[in-house]
Amino acid sequence: MSFQLSKVTILGTGVWGSTLANILKNNGHKVLTWSRSSEKTLESVVKEVDIVVSAVAMKGVRPTVEKLQAINISSKLIIVTATKGLDSDTTHTPSKIWQQAFPENPVVVLSGPNLSKEIRQNLPAATVTASRDLAAAETVQEIFASDTFRVYVNDDPIGAELGGTLKNVIAIAAGVCDGMQLGTNAKAALITRSLPEMIRIGTRLGARGETFFGLSGLGDLIATCDSSLSRNYQVGYGLAQGKTLEEILANIEGTAEGINTTEVLVKIANERAIAIPIVRQVYRLLKGKITPEEAIQALMARELKPEFCDLEL
Template identity: 60%
Template sequence: MINPKSQISEVLSAGTQHTPRETTEASTDLSKNPKSIAILGAGAWGMALANLAAANGHRVRVWSRQGSQTLEAVLQNAQIVLSAISMKGVSDVSSQVQSFPVSPETIFVTATKGLDPESRCTPSQIWQTAFPDHGVVVLSGPNLSKEIELGLPAATVVASNVPTAAQVVQLAFSSNLLRVYTNPDPLGVELGGTLKNVIAIASGVCDGLQLGTNAKAALVTRGLTEMVRIGNLWGANTETFYGLSGLGDLLATCNSPLSRNYQVGYQLAGGQTLTEILANLQGTAEGVNTCRVLVQIAQQQNIAMPITEQVYRLLQNEVSPRQALDELMLRNIKPEYNY
């Protein structure tokens, strides 16, 4: 595997660094036309994607702020630039990338799930603003990085307003370990992966309080309704939220202790403070920041998002986990759908 600590700058073939399960004929064909891929971010997800690309025979360079390789060196001749950095660093890194020469044919891929706290933009919107003439692709799905690292099978979605760009990325990362689908709704794909993090926090609370399967099913289902509601406001397609990047990702993160957002909720239910949890968490729980941004938007647009609101109040220490549950259960009764 590529080692982020030693910061190996380039992997020339699958066999030099990583040997997954037997490769398929399709992935073997991919190695005949290797791409030069720059991965920005050496966290768990960035490294998982780097290993997948390397296993397909692509030339992979990895950059992180703590690494020895400069950003300019990693970007040199890159045909695909994939950003897997945390949301708080997207604006800064995209601005840095602008200062270096990039081929007009370079495709930018974002695998970050979050919302900018200042502009409220998604990661792809930030990258597209920085590189308006380039294809920008969103990669999102039910992809717990630990399971990817273990070589367990998974599926994901790549979406772009430039269909050919999505197809190039699909070919670059498809293998017998990862089935990659394309989608023409990048905003919906991106929002699905972003909005579900808030529901994952609530799901962790649900399990931490041992509320049972009935409550969990109701929570996740109504959480999906909130995701669709705000997604539609921003112009995303409803159908996208019932696919891998919406419902699929929601199911994965709401049911796995491997999810950092789930862990935030679970540990809050156990009596820990948010400060304590975040201090000991490996990686970033993007749902904490996303929740704050969503509540601001919901209040300004008068959108009903009761689960998100209670998660926000819990994160702000305004209510206890049990009080948040009571407020959700005691809301006025209503139809399930507004026909």
């Protein structure tokens, strides 16, 4: 490793941020935490630390970046982003926002099939640390790795990040499938057909197609689409039960990032002429333009085609 790491600051004290803080504490590292409601100043908790981990919700990324820009941080400080989402205004991923703001600092994406509740129960899980700076990715790998949390490294941060972001939209659709009791066949078809759609979007945005077959892509997709612990899954399930989006969100702890991500993806797809049939039906459902039954019918009635005609690698 390039230098000894022992002091880490977690930005965001929600469920995910608290879970990451616990992993680091259990590994013996000194951990500081900060949120916008903290009495401590941001400057006081990033002073002389080795790593800053951002676990804030997507809407809080840019304000947090701006606060940190006002502080004279070292260019050696590793910035880890553990947020899954897309910026509404710029359509940028969190890592791109961080890297543009701090071009001299290594930025690492942490993403994978990581349901917080299971991790807090010490159930086995795996994740990915991805960065163009492999030494930084390996440093983050080292501090998070434990007997129950296995960490892999790759050099495709945008792919790792988009895998964790795009699957949230598909999780809404999976929740609809289960809420409507459509069966295992339908859900398997949905998840399988969503993967080329994710790859199609990802590769157009600069990711490598093969990354989506890894933990941060397919792995996260399976976990999120098959668990009632997922907030995005809960949104789809609730819509299938006839609840309004407002009713569902009022009873969900934390942020269902898939809702905002769906809107941003439609914007991107319209600008770049990317085919996103599943995402478009989720968008129309969230907007109240169609019912869950109509969304399923629209997907089933699409033009017949070869299975791998639209897979971009």
